[in-house]
Amino acid sequence: MTTTVSAASPRPVDVLRADRRRTAMTNIAVVAGLLAAFSIWAIWSGGLSLYLQRVLDGTRNGVLYGMVALALVIVFKATKVINFAQGAMAMFGTFVAATLITSWNLPVALAVLIAMALSAAAGAGIERAVIRPFDPDNHLGIVIVTLSLYMAINATAALVWGNDPRGFPSLFPAGGDNYLALGDIRLYYTTLGSWATIALVVVALHLMLARTRMGLAFRAVANSVENARLIGVDVGRTVQQSWAIAAAVGTLAGCLLAPMTNLDPVFMDKVLVYSFAAATLGGLDSISGSVLGGVIVGLTIALLTGYLPGLGGEFGIALAFFVIIAVLQFRPAGLLGRKSQERV
Amino acid sequence: MARITLTEGSRQHRALQMGIAAIGALVVLTLPLLTDEVGAIETFTQIACYAVAILGLGLLTGYTGQISIGMSAFVGLGAYTTIILVVDHGWPYLATIPVGIVLCLIAGALVGIPALRIRGLYLVTVTLAVAALFPVLVHRFSDLTGGTDGKFAQDMEVPTWTPVDPYVRAGVPRLHYYIIVLIAALAFLVAWNVVRSRVGRAMLAVRDSELSASANGVPVARVKVFAFALSAAYGGLAGSLLVIQAPVVSETRFDLFLSVFLLVGLIVGGSGTIIGAIPGAIAFVALRTYIADWTEALGLLGARAESGQIVGVISGLLLLLFVFLLPGGLVDGLGTLRRRFLVVIPRPPAGWQQYIPASGAPAIAHDHPVTERPTGSRPPVPPPADAPLVSARVPGTTAPLQRTSHEKG
């Protein structure tokens, strides 16, 4: 059997990957540098323990923003759609979990898992019913659909459960003495738990993408819808699966956030804005980027509001706003995203 | 029913247009006189205010294709400007309007600048952040804005020379109505002119294809910034008018929900039209005011009925319905209905005869005829648009080889 022989080529270098890596490293270095500079000042002014405590608390929130950002990114990668209803969907799922806990007396973990499963089903249904009929290039139509979902879901939740904030039990032992003492610093179990959960989610996602058939289909669709069809991928079903996963992840994030902020129909609205900032910062098509973005946003908010009390409690939204604008203006691909964003 | 056909620009058509305009003007002018209920008159006034806001959104989103859910921030900016100037500095209401407009023009242009590099869904995210930011800013500067408590002012005074009797309960609201409607009508006139001007065509070009527009010399960046600034100005104007109508503001009045509702109004009314802002505003006000009241009155959902929520659900569903069934809005639907009874034949552009060659053969050969039915003989096939290097072409007749399969064995 004759084989095709070409002139021997020098050791192959994947130029694209090397370039991406370099860009990502530069971006991260810039952000790390800024944070480091601020940190030095912070430590100098307030002491190391206070600084570390704030860092820990900031990352606890940050990873949860990152988790919601992750849900946004999952849908965006597969469809180029930004789901403006993601926060509302997560809020609804959290309420469902709360109902399962209070009315059916289920243990917290089980209730959360069931709520996640129900959210996944709802996400799949929503995609099939109101997203799929649209041409993906019809941005206005899709924005309107997700916005109307946002309105309808928010309003329905308020109708069913009322507007009064309520508590939500934490999945991990919380408050009081439930921390790990590291010298002066308290590493609360809730913080540890949040980190562990998101690590689990990210690892599970990466494994799914790299090793499973569904993950392959997803990566193909994220790359090119038409080429994915040509290898036999049912694009509609893959997109539906991505919505289901995103919904479940969102609900999980909501259940982890609720114990800290109290549960009411609007508790995810602010988080959604932070998550947009996180996803934009990390790169809307990068899974690890979204988590990194979330951590950075959470850290920055915690540090800045902690050390500059004049900024006030609502500072987070303003920060998110600036992050979004700054990133989209100067580094539209985000920290870890691909540079091939819409050009021309 | 037989269809009436009119040619655009003919006398009958003009007469019809005049007639419709006259009826419309009559309705608008006499509306507040038809009822003595203050509430109803105030509702009409609100419709006019929100129509201005929706019109502004329509110019940005419907005409220039820049999706924005940040309009509430500009409406709020105009409203707060007016009330702060009136309450804290004693300005007369109407004088605050230009100030609000200028501030919004600047703010709108500022928001438009990032929009130059950011497109599509990314842009929506930015505008979302803008809308989310406004209530935060109001809260932050609560000494100026009144924060959560809000700000109140005296009603605009009735000038002594007007024929309105200030002692009749409906008198003052009627005056407000006429003043606001007058200003709103001016705003509509300006919008109508913009849309028909070169700028308006440039906006449409940017909406339909930025690349082609830019390749054709349209200054895309300037058009976009202009569109943002203009729509913001309309929003600010609407905000000022709202405050004139009811001089009270609060922190939560100009939030993201308002932006989304305005978008609902735009879609329901008809997003690519000027006149659509009016049915859109009617729908908007109806949703916010009446549906809530009706459902409460009907006692649906028992004692826990939260009127705001019902509105939210219905708005969401309404939006979905329209996007799926009537994406062109009510204006489009009414237009389709109108076309069953009345067809207007568009007039061809002046001097069109020069484009038809004398011989009658098409001036441009088509490679792929748009609609073609197979005929017995093959029509002459012109050379393909980008023919191979060898310019000879394969003629349209079959060679004496295998016949192509119309004849079977």
Added chain:
Amino acid sequence: MTAAATAPAGSTPTPTPLLSMRGVRASYGEVEVLHGIDLTVGRDEAVVVLGANGAGKTTLLRSICRMVRTSGEILLDGASVTGRRTHEMVGLGVSLVPQGRGTLTELSVEDNLRAGAYVRRDDSVEADIEYWYETFPRLAERRSQSAGSLSGGEQQMLAIARAMMSRPRLLLLDEPSLGLAPLVVEQLFEVLGQVTDERAIGLVVVEQNADIALRVARRGYVLEAGRVVLTGSAAELRDNDQVRRAYLGY
């Protein structure tokens, strides 16, 4: 049902053709691009479709893959496929290498090959991947590189290997020689010839480079402005004056 006289004289009469298109019209929206195409491909037959740009060759292949709206009859192994969706066609054994190569540029070479086998549930996938690495050693060298970083020729090799990974019975190639150096084109078609000799696979190659395509194919069609204007065996087409002048340059 047999197709009309598809075989050159001297060979055995063919059974049900692998692919049969009758009176197929295709449109993009309101614009009709194919005006009644009749075409057949036998189950172990290589067919070339020649034509200039704009003749409708790509649309022809897209019609077979159900990527464009058509009317008329399209039968795969006697069964109509007009109601099928694109991804189902892969499961039915039709594989397309589109003009843009269709590689998944962000995935590695190896992942692309694996992706090619997406519809398969058997366990010979690894063996097939090894076969293609042997056939195209350059792909083996770059197996963990991202497909987007490959040269044009390498991407084309990957595209063909990827398409073959699903073990199709009908392989469709849209202008494989486009943008490639003549030497690479030669090698590519050599491999194509090998592949089609070794297994019973129907092949439709759409090409402007008639010379090399007519060497691989047994029969051909000439497409002009959405119609088949000529058809015959490769030899007959090669000898035809008009074809020679228009597509072979002499």
